Amino acid sequence: MPGWMGGVIGSSLVLALLAALMMNALFRIGTAARAQLQWKPVEGPAVLSAFIMEEERRWGALAAVAQRAADALEEFGEAAPGHADPGTAVEAEARWDELALHLRLRWRGRGLPPRRADAAEDPVALAATLLRHRAGALAEAALPDGRRELRLRFAA
Numbered sequence: 001m002p003g004w005m006g007g008v009i010g011s012s013l014v015l016a017l018l019a020a021l022m023m024n025a026l027f028r029i030g031t032a033a034r035a036q037l038q039w040k041p042v043e044g045p046a047v048l049s050a051f052i053m054e055e056e057r058r059w060g061a062l063a064a065v066a067q068r069a070a071d072a073l074e075e076f077g078e079a080a081p082g083h084a085d086p087g088t089a090v091e092a093e094a095r096w097d098e099l100a101l102h103l104r105l106r107w108r109g110r111g112l113p114p115r116r117a118d119a120a121e122d123p124v125a126l127a128a129t130l131l132r133h134r135a136g137a138l139a140e141a142a143l144p145d146g147r148r149e150l151r152l153r154f155a156a
Contacts, residue, residue: 032097033059038089045077052094052103059096065154069094069101072152076105083148084109103152111140111148 009015035055039047049070056066073092084090090107139151 032095033061034093034095036094037092039077039092040087040089041077041081041084045074045080048073048077048092051092052101055094055096056101061096061101062156065101065156069103069152069154072154073103076150079112080107082110083107083112099156101154101156103150103154105150105152106143106147108147111142112150 007014033055035051035058037048037051039051052066052070052073055061056063080090084107088108090105093104093106095102095104138153141149141151143149
C-alpha cells in the first residue's frame, strides 16, 4: 500500500469525513424539486412569474434567485407571443437542486431574435435582449420534433 494511503486509512477523522461525503452524495441523488406548467401566451407573462415564485416558497429556494428567474420569465412572457405559434402552449419546467434553479421552456414556433436584433424598433427584440441580460447561463436549441427549447440557469 502506498505511504500516503496509510495516512488516509489510518486516520479515523479522515475516514469518517470521506464516509460522510460519500453518504451525502448518495442520499442526495434525485432529490431535486421539480415543477411543470403549461402556459399559453394569451394568459400573460404574470402567470409565469407567479408560477416560479409559488414554487420558490414550496421548495424553500433562495428568494433572490427566484426573483431573478421570475424577472427573466416575465421577459420571456413578453417575447413569447411573437415567437410561439398561435394557440399553442409553452411548456415550462423548473428544477431546484440547492445549487441552482434550472428552467426549461419549450414551444412550437420561431426562436428568439439574435443578440444583434435592433431592440429600439422591435419590442419583442427588447424583451429578448432583457431576457439575455437577466439570465445567467442561457442556451437555446431546436429540438428534433421541431420545437424550440430555452434553458436558463440561475446559480444560488
